[in-house]
Amino acid sequence: MRRVHAFHGGVHPPENKAQSLAAPIQPAGIPPQLVLPLAQHIGAPAQPVVRVGQAVRGGELLAEADGFVSVPVHAPTSGTVSAIEERPVPHPSGLPAPCIVIDTDGADAWAPLAPLPEAERADPTKLRERIQGAGIAGMGGAGFPTAVKLSPGPGKTIETLIINGTECEPYITADDTLMRERAGDIVAGTRILADLLAPREILIGIEDNKPEAIAAVRAAADSDMEVVVFPTKYPSGGEKQLIEILLGKQVPSGGIPADIGVVCQNVGTAVAVHEAVALGRPLVSRVTTVTGEAVAHPGNYEVLLGTPMGWLLERAGVDSERARRLVMGGPMMGFSIPEPACPVVKTTNCLLVPTEAELPTPPPAQACIRCGLCAEACPATLLPQQLYWFAQGKEYDKLEGHNLFDCIECGACSYVCPSHIPLVQYYRASKADILARRRESEKADHARERFEARQARMERLAAEREAKRAERKRAAEAKAKAKAEAAASEGAGGTDDAQAAATADPIQAAIERAKARKAALAAGTAGEPADRLATLSANVDTIAKRLAAAREKLDAYDGGEASVAEALKRGVEKTEEKLARAEAELREAREGASEEA
Amino acid sequence: MSLLRITSPHAHGPLSTTRVMQTVLLATLPGVAALAWFFGPGVLVNIAVTSFFAIAFEAAALKLRGRPVLRTLDDHSAVVTATLLAIALPPYSPWWLLAVGAAAAILLAKQLYGGLGYNPFNPAMVGYVVLLISFPVQMTTWAAPRGLTAELPGLLDALRACFDPASFDGATMATPLDLLRQNSDQSLAALYEATPQLGAWGGVGWQWVSLGFLAGGLWMLYRGIFTWHAPVAMLAALAAMAALFYDGGGPGSGGSPLFHLLSGATMFGAFFIVTDPVTSAVSTRGRLVYGALIGVLIYLIRTRGNYPDAVAFAVLIMNFAAPFIDYYTQPRSYGHARGGRP
Numbered sequence: 001m002r003r004v005h006a007f008h009g010g011v012h013p014p015e016n017k018a019q020s021l022a023a024p025i026q027p028a029g030i031p032p033q034l035v036l037p038l039a040q041h042i043g044a045p046a047q048p049v050v051r052v053g054q055a056v057r058g059g060e061l062l063a064e065a066d067g068f069v070s071v072p073v074h075a076p077t078s079g080t081v082s083a084i085e086e087r088p089v090p091h092p093s094g095l096p097a098p099c100i101v102i103d104t105d106g107a108d109a110w111a112p113l114a115p116l117p118e119a120e121r122a123d124p125t126k127l128r129e130r131i132q133g134a135g136i137a138g139m140g141g142a143g144f145p146t147a148v149k150l151s152p153g154p155g156k157t158i159e160t161l162i163i164n165g166t167e168c169e170p171y172i173t174a175d176d177t178l179m180r181e182r183a184g185d186i187v188a189g190t191r192i193l194a195d196l197l198a199p200r201e202i203l204i205g206i207e208d209n210k211p212e213a214i215a216a217v218r219a220a221a222d223s224d225m226e227v228v229v230f231p232t233k234y235p236s237g238g239e240k241q242l243i244e245i246l247l248g249k250q251v252p253s254g255g256i257p258a259d260i261g262v263v264c265q266n267v268g269t270a271v272a273v274h275e276a277v278a279l280g281r282p283l284v285s286r287v288t289t290v291t292g293e294a295v296a297h298p299g300n301y302e303v304l305l306g307t308p309m310g311w312l313l314e315r316a317g318v319d320s321e322r323a324r325r326l327v328m329g330g331p332m333m334g335f336s337i338p339e340p341a342c343p344v345v346k347t348t349n350c351l352l353v354p355t356e357a358e359l360p361t362p363p364p365a366q367a368c369i370r371c372g373l374c375a376e377a378c379p380a381t382l383l384p385q386q387l388y389w390f391a392q393g394k395e396y397d398k399l400e401g402h403n404l405f406d407c408i409e410c411g412a413c414s415y416v417c418p419s420h421i422p423l424v425q426y427y428r429a430s431k432a433d434i435l436a437r438r439r440e441s442e443k444a445d446h447a448r449e450r451f452e453a454r455q456a457r458m459e460r461l462a463a464e465r466e467a468k469r470a471e472r473k474r475a476a477e478a479k480a481k482a483k484a485e486a487a488a489s490e491g492a493g494g495t496d497d498a499q500a501a502a503t504a505d506p507i508q509a510a511i512e513r514a515k516a517r518k519a520a521l522a523a524g525t526a527g528e529p530a531d532r533l534a535t536l537s538a539n540v541d542t543i544a545k546r547l548a549a550a551r552e553k554l555d556a557y558d559g560g561e562a563s564v565a566e567a568l569k570r571g572v573e574k575t576e577e578k579l580a581r582a583e584a585e586l587r588e589a590r591e592g593a594s595e596e597a
Numbered sequence: 598m599s600l601l602r603i604t605s606p607h608a609h610g611p612l613s614t615t616r617v618m619q620t621v622l623l624a625t626l627p628g629v630a631a632l633a634w635f636f637g638p639g640v641l642v643n644i645a646v647t648s649f650f651a652i653a654f655e656a657a658a659l660k661l662r663g664r665p666v667l668r669t670l671d672d673h674s675a676v677v678t679a680t681l682l683a684i685a686l687p688p689y690s691p692w693w694l695l696a697v698g699a700a701a702a703i704l705l706a707k708q709l710y711g712g713l714g715y716n717p718f719n720p721a722m723v724g725y726v727v728l729l730i731s732f733p734v735q736m737t738t739w740a741a742p743r744g745l746t747a748e749l750p751g752l753l754d755a756l757r758a759c760f761d762p763a764s765f766d767g768a769t770m771a772t773p774l775d776l777l778r779q780n781s782d783q784s785l786a787a788l789y790e791a792t793p794q795l796g797a798w799g800g801v802g803w804q805w806v807s808l809g810f811l812a813g814g815l816w817m818l819y820r821g822i823f824t825w826h827a828p829v830a831m832l833a834a835l836a837a838m839a840a841l842f843y844d845g846g847g848p849g850s851g852g853s854p855l856f857h858l859l860s861g862a863t864m865f866g867a868f869f870i871v872t873d874p875v876t877s878a879v880s881t882r883g884r885l886v887y888g889a890l891i892g893v894l895i896y897l898i899r900t901r902g903n904y905p906d907a908v909a910f911a912v913l914i915m916n917f918a919a920p921f922i923d924y925y926t927q928p929r930s931y932g933h934a935r936g937g938r939p
């Protein structure tokens with residue numbers, strides 16, 4: 001038996017899982033309309049490849065991945081694309097986002113499925129392509145594109161593959177039922193992931209409050225997979241906590257599990273991977289727990305992605321009178337859904353519809369009495385009461401010094417706080433503030449750098465011009481001198497004349513040259529530099545436009561995915577450099593022209 | 598469906614600050630009962646009158662500061678402060694002493710700093726020390742315990758003592774801690790022989806009062822109101838100091854560990870004052886340090902200082918030091934290397 005490790009803190013909220021475990025997974029059915037957000041994952045939204053009015057079949061591509069950190073969206077059933085527009089989506093921001101809307105036809109006609117040929121399954125690149133191509137993003141709740149996690153990058157070997165069957169949030173039983181009913185698929189998916197990563201060990205972690213699931217997965221598991229059971233405690237299903245429980249190691253602050261040779265995948269993701277590879281079926285449905293006292297038939301439903309939550313809740317027999325809130329996810333980390341029109345997405349593991357008695361409206365917060373219960377509960381070993389103190393005072397440096405960014409927003413601190421202080425809310429707001437300020441100061445730094453670079457360029461250009469002028473002057477004088485000397489040696493008698501010519505000539509010559517040039521310009525023979533100017537300035541315009549677009553994209557991006565933000569930022573920087581070069585060229589050309597004229 | 602929009606977490610644990618304060622009040626019961634049994638009902642009048650003043654001052658201050666009066670009073674913290682102060686004061690104190698104490702605790706130590714949670718010093722101990730310095734005579738006369746006095750005062754006597762102090766003349770007696778400090782020329786054995794106030798473990802009456810507060814404290818610990826770190830560290834440090842300087846019980850002895858644990862405000866301080874979360878260090882490691890230093894200070898002040906008991910001074914000194922302790926005992930967060938470096 002493997003020794004499991006304890007992690008600091010944690011809480012034991014009432015589990016409330018039995019309600020939704022009475023019946024096996026049941027299909028929710030096909031709603032009249034499906035609303036599929038283009039971003040159901042962390043990263044760049046998918047790009048639509050269908051038009052309004054187009055008929056689609058189940059499994060067909062609706063929108064393709066936009067880059068590496070992105071996944072496509074497929075049609076969950078047959079129907080007609082009736083709109084591509086902004087709709088309310090389940091996102092903590094509460095803002096609407098672009099969606100593809102399908103009016104279903106009920107026929108559920110499918111495009112032929114193409115499993116990945118056996119021969120190609122040994123090729124990690126092909127496997128990754130397939131996993132991304134099937135639209136798979138972490139189904140435990142975070143929604144990070146799975147293929148990205150499966151590409152640990154050069155120099156990183158994966159020692160341990162962890163399959164997360166913890167499901168530590170109260171109420172949720174989607175993974176539990178999945179393990180009970182589809183343990184074989186989980187193991188098959190795990191096998192594929194293992195083939196891809198070639199880890200030294202494969203661990204399947206399950207909390208000890210799911211004995212049926214443990215038995216089912218143990219029975220199905222291959223001999224090289226170890227099912228590890230550990231005591232129930234929230235939030236042991238957090239990726240970092242699970243790694244600590246199973247391996248006794250901590251992911252370095254600011255790092256990812258791959259840094260210590262670990263990749264974590266959720267059991268639902270493993271099933272999706274199996275279906276994508278072995279059956280050729282893209283991710284178009286998921287198991288969602290519908291529970292809470294306000295629903296008459298709590299249970300686990302196999303739901304088509306895009307199904308409006310309201311429709312699903314109707315099927316589960318929601319009592320709208322008693323429903324006080326609609327939470328996507330569990331009671332600890334889930335977020336409120338503003339309206340039931342929001343669709344079920346890839347990360348919707350649970351819809352919780354509690355009554356007021358079940359999860360009462362929090363009373364007004366009282367003063368922090370520094371009781372320290374929050375610090376005892378914090379799985380990240382932070383001092384939540386100090387963070388709260390600093391957050392109130394907007395002391396951003398101290399917040400960072402007390403490791404605000406290691407907070408996983410698990411809510412354990414707020415859960416135990418006797419003064420009912422919404423601590424997590426303060427941390428979220430402070431994190432957002434700090435990130436915004438960082439971006440601002442980066443922008444300011446950029447502006448300053450740009451200004452300084454420009455200043456230096458101007459000085460350099462001025463110096464060059466000065467040097468050229470001096471050069472020309474010297475050349476003219478030398479010429480004049482040579483001429484004078486020649487004249488002097490030519491006519492021995494005409495010294496006076498020659499001398500006069502020697503003094504008059506350079507000026508005269510310069511005037512003459514200028515006249516000639518002006519005439520030429522007027523006559524249009526000097527058309528070439530003017531053309532060049534036009535081209536250059538057009539060039540500057542285009543690059544400036546491109547830069548604006550890139551900046552906008554960067555500003556609009558707040559997915560929190562460092563690699564994406566980084567790539568966008570690099571793009572902006574490159575374009576900025578290009579623009580600077582083009583501007584310099586244009587200016588030089590202009591100066592040249594005006595000097596000549 | 599009219600849906601509430603609330604950020605996570607949506608669930609909440611069973612504890613509330615009001616419940617915490619109520620639990621603290623309930624936990625004082627065994628100790629208060631012992632006090633009332635051995636020294637008469639003076640402590641009960643103390644508590645009632647001090648609470649009255651504390652609530653009045655708190656309400657007035659909240660009103661002046663434009664804070665919600667009823668909602669804030671509902672946290673019960675003023676009554677807790679008043680009760681703790683009243684327990685620490687000599688029974689049969691006159692009303693004006695109680696009023697001044699409540700004013701110092703609530704207005705000076707708490708509301709002036711911004712109310713509950715913002716006070717750096719324990720309000721009850723500030724109230725106590727202000728009174729001790731201002732009115733040393735009233736503060737150092739303690740009633741004689743049951744068994745050593747002919748007759749304990751009754752409830753009426755207690756009320757008279759409070760509101761018409763001139764008409765009250767109760768029996769008083771030096772406390773065991775006073776005795777020990779004043780008699781450094783006798784061996785402990787001789788002292789025990791000579792003075793009836795010194796009981797089997799601590800002082801007569803006092804030992805039971807201490808055990809009462811210990812029981813209340815253990816119950817709070819069981820209820821998860823605070824963690825064991827600060828009180829256990831304090832008691833352990835005090836006992837260790839006493840053992841270290843016990844000196845075989847000769848004239849220079851500071852008293853046995855058991856005597857120190859069961860005398861004066863040791864248990865009351867350990868479980869009701871040192872555990873005050875607002876004014877102590879925050880992390881568990883910090884609370885160990887905080888509690889231990891209080892224990893050491895109590896011993897030093899008791900045996901070397903000029904005051905009858907030392908809990909109040911030791912606590913206030915360490916209140917002052919708590920932020921520094923916090924600074925040096927910040928726990929290592931997840932994913933950070935040992936030694937605080939990221």
Ligand code: SF4
Binds near residue numbers: 367385413419421
């Ligand atoms: S649990 Fe609440 S009241 Fe207690 S220290 Fe933390 S924030 Fe303050």
Ligand code: SF4
Binds near residue numbers: 414
């Ligand atoms: S939400 Fe953050 S601060 Fe609070 S317990 Fe979780 S990790 Fe700690």
